[in-house]
Amino acid sequence: MRKVNIFDSTLRDGSQAHGISFSVEDKIKIVKKLDELGVSYIEAGNPGSNPKDREFFRKIKEIKLKNSKLCAFGSTRKLHSKVHNDTNLKSLIDSNAEVLCIFGKAWDFHVTDIIKTTLKENLSMIYDSIKYLKEQNKEVIFDAEHFFDGYKGNKDYAIKVLTAARDGGADSLVLCDTNGGTMPFEIEEIVRELVIDYGFKNLGIHCHNDSGNAVANSIVAVKYGVNHVQGTITGFGERCGNANLSTIIADLQIKMGYDVIDEKNMEQLTAAYRYICEVSNVIPNDKEPYVGNYAFAHKGGMHIDAVYKNPHSFEHVAPEMVGNERRILMSEVSGRSTVMSIINSVNPNIKKDSEEVKKIIEKLKELEYQGYQFEGAEGSFELLVRKELGLFKPSFKLIEYKVMIDKPSTTEKSATVAMKIKVNETVEVTAADGYGPVNALDIALRKALGVFYKSVSSMYLIDYKVRVIGGDKATSAKVRVIIESTDGEKTWTTIGVSYDIIEASWEALVDSVEYNILKCNKDKEEKLNE
C-alpha cells in the first residue's frame, strides 16, 4: 500500500471562496479536527499577506498536533530582491511553521504578461527562494502554479521550472491546475511523461473543479505516480472550488487501496466534513459523495427493496465505513420495509405484521393522500410513529395566538404575535415581533418554551421551503412547508401541510421544537442510564 499524503488547504485556498471568512478561533478548531482525522499537512494561512494569519501562527504554537504537520504559504522572493532580506520569505520563516509552501509561475505567459519579468529571473526567484528556505532547515513544498497550462503552452519552460525547484532542494513539486481546465486524460499523459520520461519524484497535485473533474484529476495523478494531493476537505475554494478531499480520501483508500489516513479514522470522515462546514458557516452539501446527507439515501421502491435484500446492490461502499448512514426516503412508491426501519428505531420489538404497523401504515397513507411527504421529513415521521404507538407526550399546549400585520408598518418588523401556551399547569404569555408572521411565530414559540426547556433556546431554523401541492388556485390551494432545523450539531426536518401557509408553518415549527425536546430528553436519559 503506497503512502499518499493529503495536504488540506481549507484555511488558505479554501478561504478564497465566496462568503468564507475565518476567525483565529475558527482556524484553531479546524486545525484540531483535521489533525484528528489524520491528514498529513494542514496549510493554515499566508503570514506574509495577512496579520490575522500571523496571530494564528503565534497562537497555534501552544497546540501539539498528533498526526499533521502545519504549513505556512507564501510566494517566492520578490522580483530582483535578495533572499536574506526579502520580506515574503522572512514572514514565512517567522511563522515558525514546520513546513513552508511557496508558489511560483510555471506558465511562461504568466511570467511575461502578468508578473512582467524575464523567464530567467522567474527561474532564479524559484531556485534562490527554495535553496534559502532549505538552509533554514524547513521542509519546502513548491506549488508550480498553472503547471498544466504551462506544459501545454511551453513544455520546455515548464520542465525548467520544476527542475529549478528540484535543484533548489524542494521536498515536493506540486503540479497545479490553477484554472481548473485540465481534462483527466491530459493529467494522465502529462504525469506519465514527468515520471517516466523526465524521472521526477515526489510529485504532488493541486486541482480546481472548473471542468467538474477535480476529484478525477487528483486520483488519476496518484495512479500515475503522484504521492501528495492538495485540496480542501469540503471542496471550498475559489470559483467552483478546490478538489474535494473528503471524496479523494475515500476514493484513494477504500477504492484504490492506498495508505492515506489511519484506517480507524475513516469512520470520522462524515463527522469531520460536517463539523468543518459548521465552523465555516456553510451549509453542507447533501449530495456530497460519501459524506452527504443523501449519499446513501434511497427513494425508488425497487431500489429500496433491493437494498433490504442486499445493501451492496445499490451502495458502492458501506455507509458505516465513512461514518455515514443509510437513509430510506419515503414516498408513495416505497414499500412497507422502509417504514419498518424507523418504527424499529423507536421500538425494536415491533414485528412487521403487527397491528401497530398496520395502523401506522394506514395513518401514513391517509397523510400522504392529504399532501404530506415524509421523505426528507424524518423528524415529523418519528413523531408520527411515536404518537401512533402511544409513546409521545406533547411538551406544551397552545392556548392561543394572534398575529397582526400592518402595511405600511411602523417598524421594519411588520408582524407582531401575542401567544399563550401551557406547560403542565403553568401558563406562559409572551409576545414577539418579526420579519413577517412565520419569523414572529418562531421567535415567540421559542421564547415561551425556552422558559421550560433550555435546549429550545439554542436551536434555530436553517431552511424553510414552501410549495403549493395540487389544486389550481394557488393561494387557496394546499401548501406544504418543510423546515430544517439544527442545534449546531444535528439537523432534522419537519413538515406541515394546510390550506393556510401560517398553519402549515406552525405545524412544522411545533414538530421541530417537539423533536428537539424529545432528543434532548433522550440524550439525558441515555446519560443517566450509562
Place this chain on the structure above:
Amino acid sequence: MRKVNIFDSTLRDGSQAHGISFSVEDKIKIVKKLDELGVSYIEAGNPGSNPKDREFFRKIKEIKLKNSKLCAFGSTRKLHSKVHNDTNLKSLIDSNAEVLCIFGKAWDFHVTDIIKTTLKENLSMIYDSIKYLKEQNKEVIFDAEHFFDGYKGNKDYAIKVLTAARDGGADSLVLCDTNGGTMPFEIEEIVRELVIDYGFKNLGIHCHNDSGNAVANSIVAVKYGVNHVQGTITGFGERCGNANLSTIIADLQIKMGYDVIDEKNMEQLTAAYRYICEVSNVIPNDKEPYVGNYAFAHKGGMHIDAVYKNPHSFEHVAPEMVGNERRILMSEVSGRSTVMSIINSVNPNIKKDSEEVKKIIEKLKELEYQGYQFEGAEGSFELLVRKELGLFKPSFKLIEYKVMIDKPSTTEKSATVAMKIKVNETVEVTAADGYGPVNALDIALRKALGVFYKSVSSMYLIDYKVRVIGGDKATSAKVRVIIESTDGEKTWTTIGVSYDIIEASWEALVDSVEYNILKCNKDKEEKLNE
C-alpha cells in the same frame, strides 16, 4: 467533429432525487427548455409505474419539439410473461413516445439475488422485449443496469447481456454505472475492451456521482468510443446525483471539440440550468462548473489583477461562451441578448448600446444583488423594463392593509384582511378572509381592483413558490416568492423578495395583477387598431 448525443433524464432519474416532485405543468416547461437547448433525447417519465406520467404523455403530444426526441422509460417484460400481453411493454407503447428506453440487469448477482431468476431467463427478457418493441417501429435504447459492476464480477455474463440487447435490435447500448462506484481508469479500460476487443457499436454511458467522478467517467467514455451520454442537466438524481450534463456538454464541445449541441445554443447553457432549477424548486449550485454563480467569480487580489490584465490568466474558458459572466451577478449571465429581446418587445426601436439599456442593466444588477432572479419571472421583468423606460403607470395605489390571524380560529379561514386602495381619485375599501394571509390578501386585492378592472376578477394564481435565499437563520432570512398566474389562456410569472414572506408575496401579487391589467389594455388597444 464526431457527434455525441445527449440524453437528459431530469424528468425520470432526476425525479428520484430527494425533495423533487414534478407536476405535469413543470414537466412540460422543462421539456420545452431542454428542446430549445437542443439535447438529442428527453427521457420524460415512466408511464408504467406512474399515472401522472401517463397524463403527461397524453398532454405532450400536442407540442411539437424542434430538436429533441421524447423518450419513455420502463423495464423489460416481466418474469416468464409473453411480450404481446405484458403490461410493462404495453404502457411503453401506449405512451406513444418516439423513443423507448428499457433497462435490464447486467450484473449476475442482481439477477440471481435481487430479481431471483435464472441468468438465461434474464437474457430472454432483454432480447424478447427489445425485439418486440423494434417490431412496433420504435427507436429502442437499452440501459444495461450495473454494467460496470457486472463486468468486474462476471465479464462473460455482462457481455452476453449486451449481445442479447444488440441481437434484439437495440439502437443504443447504454453502460450504466448505477451505483456510481466506478473509477475513470476502469471506465477507460472497459470501454476500450468493448470497442476494440468485442467490436460493440452505438454505446452509451450513464454515470452517478457517488465517487465524485460522474463527469470524468462520462467524458472518458466518450473519448474511448461512446457516442451517447445520459445524465441530468442540473446533476439532480438519486443519492449524490446523476452525471451533470451542463458540465459534460461544455467539456465535450468546448474542451474536446465534439459536436454536441448547436453552436449558437451554447450561450443558453447557464440560463437553461438556472431555469430548470427554478421550475424544480431547487436552489442552483453557485459552485457548478461553467453555469454556477461563482464559476467565474474572483476573490484573491492577485487573481483579480491578473484577470484585468488578461482574463485567460485565471479563466479556463470565456464565461460568455456558456452564457455566464465574470463575477457574480446574473444580469449579464442570461446574456445581454436575452435582456434585449424583452426590451425590444416593449419598444423595438431601442438599440443595444443605448443609455436606456445601460440604465436597465444597472437596475437589474442592483436587484439581482438584492436577491431577485428574473429568469422565470418574465412578468416582473417586463414591468421593470417598462418602469425604467417611463412606460408604466401603476393601476392603483395601496393606502393600507391590516391582516389579522387567530388560532384557534372561529372559522376555517383564519386570516382576515382589511384593505384600502385608490384608483385615480376613487378610494375603495374592502375586506376579505382567506386560508391564510396570502390567500386573504389575494382575494381582497382582486375584489377591490375588480371594481375598476374587469379582467382582474377572472384571473387567478396557479402556482406559488417560496425559497429562502442566503442567511443561515431561515425564518429571518430573505425569501423569494414566485407566483404564476393565468387568465385561463396565458400564464405569467412574477417575483417578490423581502425578509418578510408577506411583503414578498404582496410584491409578487401586485406585479401579477399589474401585468394582467397591462396585457388586457394592450389587447384592447390592438383590437381597436385592427
